[in-house]
Amino acid sequence: MHHSIEVDHLSFSYPDSHAALRDVSLRISPGEKVALAGPNGAGKSTLILHLNGILKGDGQVTVCGLPVEQKNLGRVRAAVGLVFQNPDDQLFSPTVFDDVAFGPLYQGLPPAEVERRVTSALAAVRMSDYARRVSHHLSTGEKKRIAIATVLSMEPEILVLDEPTAGLDPRARRALINLLRGLPLTMLVSSHDLAMARELLPRMVVMDEGRIVADGPTQELLGDEKLLEAHGLEKP
Amino acid sequence: MHVHFLDPYRPRTSPIHALDPRVKFVLTLAYILTAALTPIAAWPVYILLLAAMLSVEILSSLGVRYVLKRASLALPFVLAAFPVIFTNGQTALFSFSIGSLTLTGYAEGLARFLSVALKSWLSVQAAIVLASSTPFPDLLQAMRAIRIPRLLVAMFGLMWRYLFVLVDEAMRLMRARAARSGHRAATGPSPRLRAGSRSGGSVAWRARVAGGMAGSLFLRAFERSDRIYMAMAARGYDGEVRALPLSSVKPAAWLALGSGLGMLFLLLLLGVLFWG
Ligand SMILES: Nc1ncnc2c1ncn2[C@@H]1O[C@H](COP(=O)(O)OP(=O)(O)OP(=O)(O)O)[C@@H](O)[C@H]1O
Ligand SMILES: [Mg+2]
Numbered sequence: 302m303h304h305s306i307e308v309d310h311l312s313f314s315y316p317d318s319h320a321a322l323r324d325v326s327l328r329i330s331p332g333e334k335v336a337l338a339g340p341n342g343a344g345k346s347t348l349i350l351h352l353n354g355i356l357k358g359d360g361q362v363t364v365c366g367l368p369v370e371q372k373n374l375g376r377v378r379a380a381v382g383l384v385f386q387n388p389d390d391q392l393f394s395p396t397v398f399d400d401v402a403f404g405p406l407y408q409g410l411p412p413a414e415v416e417r418r419v420t421s422a423l424a425a426v427r428m429s430d431y432a433r434r435v436s437h438h439l440s441t442g443e444k445k446r447i448a449i450a451t452v453l454s455m456e457p458e459i460l461v462l463d464e465p466t467a468g469l470d471p472r473a474r475r476a477l478i479n480l481l482r483g484l485p486l487t488m489l490v491s492s493h494d495l496a497m498a499r500e501l502l503p504r505m506v507v508m509d510e511g512r513i514v515a516d517g518p519t520q521e522l523l524g525d526e527k528l529l530e531a532h533g534l535e536k537p
Numbered sequence: 538m539h540v541h542f543l544d545p546y547r548p549r550t551s552p553i554h555a556l557d558p559r560v561k562f563v564l565t566l567a568y569i570l571t572a573a574l575t576p577i578a579a580w581p582v583y584i585l586l587l588a589a590m591l592s593v594e595i596l597s598s599l600g601v602r603y604v605l606k607r608a609s610l611a612l613p614f615v616l617a618a619f620p621v622i623f624t625n626g627q628t629a630l631f632s633f634s635i636g637s638l639t640l641t642g643y644a645e646g647l648a649r650f651l652s653v654a655l656k657s658w659l660s661v662q663a664a665i666v667l668a669s670s671t672p673f674p675d676l677l678q679a680m681r682a683i684r685i686p687r688l689l690v691a692m693f694g695l696m697w698r699y700l701f702v703l704v705d706e707a708m709r710l711m712r713a714r715a716a717r718s719g720h721r722a723a724t725g726p727s728p729r730l731r732a733g734s735r736s737g738g739s740v741a742w743r744a745r746v747a748g749g750m751a752g753s754l755f756l757r758a759f760e761r762s763d764r765i766y767m768a769m770a771a772r773g774y775d776g777e778v779r780a781l782p783l784s785s786v787k788p789a790a791w792l793a794l795g796s797g798l799g800m801l802f803l804l805l806l807l808g809v810l811f812w813g
Contacts, residue, residue, distance in 0.1 A: 355767045375773065383771045389702055390764040395674035395694045402781060407773030412781050435674065437701040455772065 304331040304365055304380070304458040304487040306352060313347060313358030321347040322358055323511040329487060336498035336519060337491040339508035340533035345491040346386055348508070349461050352489070353381040365458060379408055382452030386463040388444035392436040397428070397447050400436060404455035422454035423447075425480060441468040449477070459487045466494045496537035499523055507532055544701075545668040553597035554670045557790035559783075562679035564797045565667040569660040571801045578648040579812035582804055583655050589800070590662050597670050604665050611661040618653040622646040673697050678783060687778040695765075703758055710750050 306329040313322040321344045329335055337345050350356040354369045354377055362369040365380045382404075385391045394400040401422050405415045423429045426446040436444065445468060452460065460481075466474045474494075478501055481488065490502060498505055498519050505522045507515040509532045515522055522528060523536055548554070553561070568586075575582050594601045626645025633640055668676075680690045738746075766774075786794075 350767065353771055355770060375775070378771055378773050381771075385764065385768055385771075387764070390761065391768045393695060393698060393765050393768060395677055395698060399674070399780075403769075403774075404772040406779050406781065407775065415781060435672070437698060451772065 305329060305363075306459060306487065306489065307361075307363040308348075308351070309361040309363075311348075311351060311358050311360035311362060313351065313356060315347075321511050322351075325360075325508075325511070325513055327506060327513060327516075329489060331487055332485065333504060334481075334488040334502045335490070336495075336502040336505040337489055337508065338493070338495060338498065338505060338532075338534060339514075343508040343532075344511040345508055346463055347511075349383065349463050349489070349491060352459075352461055353378050353383055355383075379455065380457055381459045381461060382455050382457030384448050384452055384460075384462045384465060386467075388441070388448040389437075391448040391451060392444060395435065396432070397423075397434050397436055397439075398432040400447065401432075401450050401454045404451060408455065418454040418456065422450040425453055426450045427476060442470055442473045445469060446473065446477070449480075457486065459489070460484065462488070462490045462492075464492055464494075465490060466492060466497055494537075495523060495534065499537060507534070509533075544673070545665070546672050547599055547603075547669045549598045549670070551596060551598040551670070553593060553666070556670075556793060557786055558671045558675035559679040559682040559786060560790045560794045560797075561667055561671055562676065563683060563794060564801075565663050567798055567801050568663045571805045572656045572659045572663075574805055575656070575808040576812040577652045579652075579808040582808040582812070583652075583659070585804055585807075586659055587655075589804075590659055590666075593666055594662070597666055599666065599669050604662055604669070607665050608658060608661045611657060612654075615654045615657050618650055621653070622650050625649055681780065682783055687780070691778045699758075699761070699765075702761070703754070706757060707754055710754065714746065714750065 306327070308325055308327040311322055311325045312320070314320045325344075325348060327348075337348070339345055347356065351358060351362050352364060352369070354362075354371075354374050364377050367373045367377055367380075369377050392400050394403060398419060401419045402415050405418045410418070419432070420429070423432060426449055428443065428446050428450060431439070431443070431447065436447065439447065445465065449462070449465065462481075465477060465481075469477060474497070478497055481490075482501055488502070490498070492498060503519055505515075505517065505519040506513055507522065507528070514532060515525075515528055526536065528534075529536055568590075572586060575586070591601060594604045622642045623640050623646060626643030626649075628644040630642045630644050630647060632642065671679075674694075677690055677694050680693070681687065
């Protein structure tokens with residue numbers, strides 16, 4: 302397996318015929334950590350939902366060398382860990398434990414291994430004491446960390462995060478950055494937190510109105526004030 | 538914003554709370570079944586059932602008053618059985634007439650009505666003790682253990698999880714409306730303007746706002762269901778409900794189950810033999 306993401310000429314419109322992606326092409330090599338920036342409504346979340354076949358547009362998406370299509374979905378979804386923008390959508394089980402165990406369970410792992418994965422995923426986000434808690438009584442930041450644990454427990458090869466730092470306090474944000482830095486995975490992180498991008502993600506892709514408008518080293522793009530201003534971004 | 542009051546679970550340290558949820562669940566079902574099957578007017582058996590319930594309530598340290606207060610909420614529904622007093626039996630007890638209609642109350646009917654009321658009251662108490670002493674996730678496990686179809690159990694789980702989210706959302710909407718429904722100060726710049734502007738708007742306008750809020754709530758719930766399905770699919774959900782195997786029931790829990798079921802069976806036998 303090569304843990305890469307390849308998107309070729311992808312276009313997508315929502316059922317209300319709003320064009321959310323227009324001819325997007327993107328290549329991410331194994332182990333690369335990439336930031337996905339752009340104003341609200343640029344199409345970042347929409348692009349992310351294509352990476353494990355939840356949305357299907359016109360064009361080709363290949364993940365880990367596997368074309369994302371019906372017969373590969375099981376393997377693609379085991380390889381790509383996707384964290385949604387809203388943790389209330391991600392945490393659908395009665396308890397935190399059940400939620401973190403969900404992915405490993407559907408990978409068909411034996412019970413002892415499922416328990417081990419849950420324990421280590423919760424330890425990684427420092428939420429070990431929360432296993433028996435009920436998700437809806439948690440704070441936003443806590444939910445966010447549990448949401449990340451739910452995909453870490455799947456031990457994916459590619460990690461795709463939609464706005465992981467939104468709603469986190471500085472300490473939780475710092476812990477998350479350190480956690481992500483330590484993971485040797487291919488990463489695509491959609492975020493408005495450009496300071497995090499500068500620190501953690503060496504490459505940056507900028508989207509606007511469904512198109513990719515810039516792609517290059519984060520440092521360089523963050524230095525280009527004209528570009529940032531044109532697409533509603535701000536230098537951190 | 539969190540809604541806690543919907544969750545009936547009351548954490549305490551008591552033997553009832555510590556009891557295996559599967560045992561509690563089965564015993565509660567058995568209790569309700571016993572109450573339902575006990576013959577009409579078997580008063581001593583009802584009293585024994587009530588005594589058993591009260592001792593469980595005291596043991597659970599939830600407080601008898603707490604349980605009885607909640608159980609009284611179910612009483613209005615018992616009134617549905619009220620007409621049996623007038624339709625059932627031979628021994629006339631009293632009679633009165635409303636206009637040309639004469640109603641006669643019978644002793645047998647009254648006994649039947651009181652029995653139904655008592656039975657439902659006891660059953661509701663059992664359900665309240667179960668729900669207040671067991672976290673909902675444990676109840677779901679108990680349902681799985683007694684082979685309630687997994688899909689159904691998963692649906693209960695999702696309903697319970699998102700009921701809170703939905704209520705939170707409704708409360709947020711109402712708070713947003715309240716925050717923007719200011720009243721104009723009574724001393725306006727001119728008397729004419731003051732007379733013409735009633736704060737709050739017309740009834741029709743308010744109804745339209747409320748309707749819009751209900752619609753928006755429905756749309757949000759609908760879209761959320763879509764996103765939840767996406768989140769489940771993203772982690773490999775394939776339409777089949779899977780779960781980790783349950784731990785085995787401990788000997789002490791088996792003992793509690795056996796003695797509880799035995800006692801309920803004896804009570805039922807007593808009722809059927811002497812009053813059936
Ligand atoms: N379910 C949907 N139905 C119709 N249109 C949608 C839907 N979801 C998103 N859109 C539209 O598609 C466009 C792209 O949305 P998307 O959620 O991908 O933006 P985004 O870049 O993630 O924005 P944000 O930074 O606010 O998260 C937006 O114009 C949005 O209105
Ligand atoms: Mg988004």
